[in-house]
Amino acid sequence: MNGVLASEKLIKAREYENRKQKEIPQGQKPAFHVSAPIGWINDPNGFSLYKGEYHLFYQYHPYSTNWGPMHWGHSKTDDFIKWDQLPAAIAPDEEYDQQGCFSGSAVEHEGRHILMYTGVQDKVLEDGTKVSRQTQCIAAGDGYNYEKLSCNPVIQSWQLPEGSSAVDFRDPKIWKEGEVFYAVVGSRHEDNSGQIALFSSKDLKEWEFVSILERCNNQYGLMWECPDFFLLDGKYVLLTSPQEMRSEGLEFHNGNGTMYLIGNYDREQQDFSREGVGSIDYGLDFYAPQTVLTEDGRRVMIGWMQSWDNHMVPQGFEWSGMMTIPRELTIKNGRLCQNPVREIENYYQNPVTYKDIIADKPLELKGIRGRELDMTIDVEAGYYGCFRINLAHSEKYSTSICYDLSKNTLTFDRNYSGLKRDVIYQRSMYVKNQDGKIRIRILMDKYSVEVFVNDGEQAMTSIIHTPIESDRIVFGGEGNVKFHVTKNDVVVN
Template identity: 65%
Template sequence: MLENARKYERDGLKQIPEGQKPSFHVCAPVGWINDPNGFSVYKGEYHLFYQYHPYKTVWGPMHWGHSKSKDFIKWEQLPCALAPDTGYDGQGCFSGSAVEHDGKHMLMYTGVLNKVQEDGTRLLRQTQCIAVGDGVNYEKLDTNPVITGDFLPEGSSREDFRDPKIWIEGEDFYAVIGSRSEETGGQIVLFTSQDAKNWKYAGIIEESRNEYGEVWECPDFFYIDGKQVLLISPTEMMADGLEFHNGNSTIYILGDYDKGNHKLIRERVAAIDYGLDFYAPQTLETADGRRIMVAWMQSWDNYLTPPSFQWSGLMTVPRELHVKNGLLYQNPVRELENYYQKEVKYDAVTINGEKEPDGIKGRQFDLTVEVEARDYEEFAVRFAADDKYYSILRYNPKANTVTFDRTYSGLRKDILHKRSINVKEQKGKIKLRILMDKYTVEVFVNDGEQAMTSLIYTPLEADRIRFLSKGEVKCSIVKYDVAAE
């Protein structure tokens, strides 16, 4: 199965029209990708795997696709790494993670068994498995699965038990895994091992308490800037104001970690990203100590891929994380600046109505607008625009909201087009950074205090950028073209 997938991948890559894909975002080679997996450092390079169905542009039996980079921006496509080809993972190699150990690259993933038994009943089990390799080729352990549902406490689901995040601390291996409790909903369980083959259940580090979704997927757990952070992707969320939206969402829980009792002491629960297309974030730590996050840039409930495309799915730009003032900040990795071209800068621009400054256009750019504090009704940036199409980012200083709207981006489906977030009150002052790579729209508010990630598939010829206001606005504008092709 793996060799079949690799051959299909090689042949399919030749069929993708040149210039169709974004240049500095990881995309599906061919077929479908979703959750990032195995985001890790191996032999000084950054490896990113992802859930992968090479044969169609929709979800199917999960493989692991594979890319690598030296700088998070320019990515090299590597052959498919895992295929569902054993009894314990025959219906899918689901999400997981990776570490470097003893010169080898160790992948930990969820194997899915889903079959009809002789008595007609269906057996569904999700277990945790290990594969070890050299950065290209990987062998599954003969002792797989290394963790089964039998390790879990009473009342925990054996069917929803997935997405291990493995790390090494001292001489020991640790893994947090997403799960579901019959009583409390989503939960994150912790396991420990001395050899990555023999594991012990350690405890439940955090749980939903029936507040945040039904199943907690894709956990990540790390210490940064004096705080412990848990990233999770809950399913079946209920909307809560503008903080959380319905369906599959993403949450960070900030606090202190009681390591002796394996409990996260919760201080803050908030959304990781407020856009329309963001799920399943995963992080790594660089050699210089930075915590870098990447996520799947798509929503399960809003399928946007144009029917002419032979690939579906892409990842966000990798982002540097920090904790400041009790909040999780995120901004594009600094390596992006190495790909800047053609700076265009305007200081103290006055806008009262509409303005389209010379040199401000394109579909692959990094644009920052800083608006001064003053009295006005609305400020907006309209981009990916021509006489027919556009998407727009609006700031309402009275309501303290930022809204992304892709209603007129060219989509022909009755799906979600608009989302708003609450931002801090600054008497009309705001800083908006918009990063675009053809179809990707990543917005960072007030130096990364909040982020909004969304997709558009507007024709690439629509590349105008306009600034609009209701009332007089004074702002500064800095824009760079970005290209890594």
């Protein structure tokens, strides 16, 4: 263990995952997306650059396909497409994290890989009341083994301003500026709504409260989870995942959502002022995104491709949960834009292109089918009712993406994808009115469908558990819809 003494819980988890993941049928998992080694994964954690490689951790319960006591699973890559599975990194093996090692982040410092996470502990107060407490903790390691600091927890709820919750205080995102470390942490105000707290430290051990960076004021959901804060294209961006959202048109949906806030940051006052707010992803399965700054200066984001309200595991699967494709972020016209990392192009094979196709009836194009692909469709401006793409199509199954010109909406519908539970199957979003012109990029990896509209101005992420044999793609339209399409298979050996 390279000088680090692993706990019994961590050894058990590592032995279990090593044994059980070998039993998963060959080819069942996605080809170029991070997925659960075995059991359950949710929020991405510790997305970071360490010694020239990109590491990703995630909330992990190896022993079942349901959420359970949280460990940290671990993967790494050098190009965001081909991932290596590493052993579990940390387990809930201390008094302060006995109920789970919840979400967090990571940073490189003096040759060490620093993990910052939320420890959850159940306590019994003097009057016999049972309470849960969430604190922020640190583990340091070498990219493989990690040791928790003896001074943990390093940030506790009593350091928050008066009126803040001692129960909902989690998901630290750490970064370093000069000689100072900073961390934003999700918190809850006494009015029951979310707030983002900012802390600083010079040595990772002693932390001070700096300010409340932003507050929800009961405007966007309640508790704000999984914050991230960074500079992008001259503006500061705050990402968060609000709980208990209420629908606002087609911009935000009920339940657990995601949101970006774009604005300015006053360093002297440690104050963030928002200028724009929007949904990060409009699909059925996207939550808890986290970013990393690459060596070449790109801001890359990854998210959990699942929904708390739509937990779906196909019968016989012993793993549940996957991550999105890592996405390059930019700001364009005040919106957060996202596109798959450019490295995916290194895995293209079997290119097929068609120009000036008229979709006035259902049609299939030779060479355009499959479940591991990157496809871009350019629809020309014109007068028509709608344009439809049916994916993972067969006589029995189909998943549709429909652009309705009259409503300026794009709708994803998985009602006939093979679902066996009464879960949410459809979601729509408004798109820019360009007199019928629209660019739709679709990334598929067996059970995932990621849609990027108009060069990343909007994204829709959803999963389907359609049998792999259903791999036809059918285009259609109401009226004379002219479009062009380019498809590349994505092949990762």
